[in-house]
Amino acid sequence: MLLQQLVNGVVAGGLYALVALGLTMVYGVLRILHVAHAGIYTLGAYLGLVFYSASHNFPLALLGAMALGALAGYLIQRLLYQPLLGAPPLVPLIASIGLFILLGDTYRLVFGAQTLAFRAGVAEPEPYRLAGVAITGTQVLILAVAAALLAVTWLVVNRTRIGLAWRAVATDLEIARAMGVDAARAVGLNVALGSALAAAAGVLVAYHYNEVFPAMGDVPAYKMLAIVVLGGLGNPVGTVAASLFLGLAETLVVAYAGYLLPRDAIAFVALIGALMLRPQGLFARRGT
Amino acid sequence: MTTRHLLEVEGLTVHYGKAIAVENVSLAVHEGEWVSLIGANGAGKTTTLRAILGLVRPTAGRIRYRGQEITRLPAHARVELGIGYVPEGRRVFGDLTVEENLLMGAYRIRDRARIRRNLDRVYHLFPRLAERRQQLSRTLSGGEQQMLAIGRALMSEPELLLIDEVSMGLMPIAVSHAFGVIEDLHRQGMTILLVEQNARKALVRASRGYVLETGRIVLSGPASRLQQDPQVQQAYLGM
Numbered sequence: 001m002l003l004q005q006l007v008n009g010v011v012a013g014g015l016y017a018l019v020a021l022g023l024t025m026v027y028g029v030l031r032i033l034h035v036a037h038a039g040i041y042t043l044g045a046y047l048g049l050v051f052y053s054a055s056h057n058f059p060l061a062l063l064g065a066m067a068l069g070a071l072a073g074y075l076i077q078r079l080l081y082q083p084l085l086g087a088p089p090l091v092p093l094i095a096s097i098g099l100f101i102l103l104g105d106t107y108r109l110v111f112g113a114q115t116l117a118f119r120a121g122v123a124e125p126e127p128y129r130l131a132g133v134a135i136t137g138t139q140v141l142i143l144a145v146a147a148a149l150l151a152v153t154w155l156v157v158n159r160t161r162i163g164l165a166w167r168a169v170a171t172d173l174e175i176a177r178a179m180g181v182d183a184a185r186a187v188g189l190n191v192a193l194g195s196a197l198a199a200a201a202g203v204l205v206a207y208h209y210n211e212v213f214p215a216m217g218d219v220p221a222y223k224m225l226a227i228v229v230l231g232g233l234g235n236p237v238g239t240v241a242a243s244l245f246l247g248l249a250e251t252l253v254v255a256y257a258g259y260l261l262p263r264d265a266i267a268f269v270a271l272i273g274a275l276m277l278r279p280q281g282l283f284a285r286r287g288t
Numbered sequence: 289m290t291t292r293h294l295l296e297v298e299g300l301t302v303h304y305g306k307a308i309a310v311e312n313v314s315l316a317v318h319e320g321e322w323v324s325l326i327g328a329n330g331a332g333k334t335t336t337l338r339a340i341l342g343l344v345r346p347t348a349g350r351i352r353y354r355g356q357e358i359t360r361l362p363a364h365a366r367v368e369l370g371i372g373y374v375p376e377g378r379r380v381f382g383d384l385t386v387e388e389n390l391l392m393g394a395y396r397i398r399d400r401a402r403i404r405r406n407l408d409r410v411y412h413l414f415p416r417l418a419e420r421r422q423q424l425s426r427t428l429s430g431g432e433q434q435m436l437a438i439g440r441a442l443m444s445e446p447e448l449l450l451i452d453e454v455s456m457g458l459m460p461i462a463v464s465h466a467f468g469v470i471e472d473l474h475r476q477g478m479t480i481l482l483v484e485q486n487a488r489k490a491l492v493r494a495s496r497g498y499v500l501e502t503g504r505i506v507l508s509g510p511a512s513r514l515q516q517d518p519q520v521q522q523a524y525l526g527m
Contacts, residue, residue, distance in 0.1 A: 161395075164384070168392050171381040178341050178375070180367035180396035180444065 004133050005255045006248065011139045013247025014146030017240045018201035019220055020227040021153060022073075022194025028170040028234035029187045031089065032081055035096040037198055038221035039103030040076075044069045044199025045206035045216060046111055049118055058207070062145070065203045066196040073195025077188040100221065107214040115213040118206045138208045145204060149197055150240060156193065157236065166190050170234060219264055226271035230282050238283030245282070246270060293355070294319045294448055294479050295340065300349035302335050309335040311503045313349070317448065322480040324490035324511065326524055327500035333483040334376055336500070337450050340481075341373055342366050353448075368396045372446025376453040376483075378437040382426030386417050389425050389436055393443030403443075410439040413469070431462030438469060448479045455486045463489070487524035491515050499524070 019041055026034040044065045051061035080099060084092045127134040157163040165186045168176040177183050201220075206212045227246055231238035250266045261269065274282055295317040302310040310332040317323045325333050338344040340351055342363035351359045353369050372393075381389050390410055394403045411418035414435040420428065425436055434454060441449060451470065455463040463486075471493055474480050484490035491497050491511040499507035499520060507517065514520050 164388060164391060165395065167384055167388075168381050171383050172379055174343055175373075175375060175379045175381070176392070177363040178343060178367070178373045179392045179440070180364045181392075182362070182364045 001255075003131070005251050007133055007135055007139070009248035009251035010244065011142050011247070012251060013244035014143055014150075015201050015205060016220075016223065016227055016247055017150060017243035018146055018197045018204075020224045020231070020239050020243050021150070021236055022191075022197045023224050024228045024231060024234055024236055024239040025157075025166070025194045026191050027228065028236075029166055029173075029190050030077075030081060030085075030092075032092045032096065033225070034081075034191070034194075035093070035221060035225075036076060036099040036103060037194065038217035038224060039100045040069050040073055040195045041198040041202040041205075041220055042107060042212075042214065042217035043072060043103065044202030045118075045212045046107060046202075047199065048203030048206055049116060049212050052118065052207075053120075058141075062200060062203050065199045069199025069202075070192040070196040073198075074188045074192040076195075077191040078184065081191075082184050082187075100217075104214050104217065111212075111214070113214060115211045118210050118212055124210075142204050142208060145200060149200055153193065153197065153236075162186060162189055223264070223267045226267040229271060230274050232281030232283050235281070235283060238281060241283050242281075292319050293317070294321075294353065295481065296350075296352040297336070297340065298350045298352070300336065300339055300351070301347045302332075302339050302344055303347045304335075304344075309503055310339070313500070313503075313505055315498050315505065315508070317479060317481050319447075320477060320479055321496065322474050322482065322494045324487075324494040324497045325481065325483045325500060326485070326487040326490050326497060326514075326520075328523075329485060330502075331500040332503040333500055334452055335503075337373075337452055337481075337483055340450060341371065364396070367444050367446075370445070370447040372441035372444055372449045374437050374441045374449065374451040374454065376456060378430070378433045380425040380428070380433050380436050380440070382424065384425060385422050386425050386428070386436060387421040389440050390417075390443050393440035396444060402445075406443045406445065410442055413442075414439055429462075430458050431465065434458060434462060434466050435469075438466070442473075446478075448481065449473065451480065451482045453484060454482075455484065455489060467493075487520065 023034055023037045026032065026037065047065035047068050048061045051064040052058060055061060076099065080095055081092055084095060125137055127136040157166060165176065165181045168179070169181060169183060169186055173183060227242045228239055231242035246267055249270060250263050253261060253266050254263050293316050297313060297315045300310055300313040301308070313332070313336055325336065327333050335344065339346050342361060346359065350357060353371065358366060358369065381392060384392065390407055391403065394406055397403050416432055417435055417439055420432070425433065428436060454466045454470070458466065467489060470480060474493065482490055482494065491514055494511040496509065497511045497514045498505050499514065507514065507520065
């Protein structure tokens with residue numbers, strides 16, 4: 001029973017990490033709280049649905065949604081955030097919230113307000129059973145995709161030229177430019193990668209729960225904010241840790257003390273607790 | 289004079305919001321020269337460098353490099369022309385290792401062998417950095433960070449080095465070391481534009497100097513003459 005909950009918790013945490021990692025990366029290089037990120041998550045779910053309905057090929061749907069999600073993120077950076085960089089921080093934040101609302105209403109107009117089934121007519125196969133733990137094919141898929149994407153992201157950030165540029169921009173934008181970094185392009189690519197991750201999470205969630213609806217990004221929008229604060233804003237490793245922590249905490253609390261709190265309240269109890277006790281985040285970096 | 293102008297700044301004016309930081313500043317740096325820009329805190333020295341680097345957009349004036357107009361060229365493209373920068377307060381990337389800082393200096397260079405060669409040259413120049421290559425740069429001492437800031441600038445193979453306040457916040461021995469390195473670089477042919485509050489240090493090796501006061505150039509000429517100038521002596525040399 002406990003093992004089962006741990007598996008479920010890690011699956012939830014992996015999905016949170018995919019969404020929250022992009023948000024924290026964008027905050028690191030732009031110092032903007034990119035609320036519209038959750039709109040990209042929903043976009044990913046719809047794009048995945050469109051591609052999957054047309055092809056019935058899940059990998060293709062996932063990659064297609066990620067590619068277009070990345071493009072959307074890149075355009076948001078170039079067209080919305082870049083022109084607002086000189087403005088006080090509240091301005092891009094309000095713009096981001098506005099964009100998030102606009103995206104939600106756009107999905108409502110284009111796809112309708114009703115909930116759509118992701119894999120119509122395809123039933124979930126029987127779960128695998130291993131030492132008393134039931135794990136569905138979808139859960140295995142989520143774990144595998146999330147682990148692979150997190151690993152690729154780690155490699156890009158820590159082992160590539162563009163990753164080095166991101167880390168330099170996050171520390172000192174002006175000096176990074178003086179060293180030859182085209183900041184607008186580098187930051188655009190950063191938002192693109194983060195958006196691809198969020199789109200992937202959208203596809204996985206849509207497949208897992210077999211539903212896509214315009215407001216599906218609302219709860220993740222609040223939760224991802226709680227997670228990046230818990231993880232120490234702009235800190236990728238802390239964000240992944242906080243995601244797993246929240247996924248496990250939610251699953252365990254619901255399983256063993258579900259009468260106390262509904263699932264979606266737990267993130268905010270953790271957030272309030274953290275802000276009171278450790279406002280720098282649970283996994284704040286040294287020296288910051 | 290047959291020496292070529294490497295850098296020419298003509299009628300440069302920069303505003304921060306409504307406040308004027310630099311007004312109608314003109315200066316030139318010839319190939320192989322060491323030019324020092326002296327003046328009190330807030331006189332506009334750093335702003336002048338920032339404009340040359342493309343980090344701030346001038347409200348008026350022109351900047352030319354090797355005769356080419358670069359006033360509107362983005363900052364990242366100016367590095368490739370051969371302009372290196374050692375910023376005030378060193379501003380190393382604290383969350384990056386020493387070696388990653390140096391690699392950032394070579395950001396516009398794609399040829400790995402060339403990057404490797406430049407890295408070896410910097411490590412040869414500053415053996416301390418070689419010892420600490422995997423260390424996060426924020427754990428370095430001030431003097432070591434200054435070496436790193438100079439080494440980082442050298443990684444792009446610059447022909448003109450813009451150096452801002454090397455002496456700031458450093459122990460006297462580290463200041464002497466930094467100036468020693470700059471003198472060596474200059475002797476090997478590097479063109480230097482140095483900004484400094486410490487006028488004595490700035491003028492002793494320079495070929496020419498400019499004195500900035502509240503955003504305007506009030507005096508210029510050969511460094512030896514500026515050192516003898518009673519105004520400069522009184523205001524900047526404490527005589």
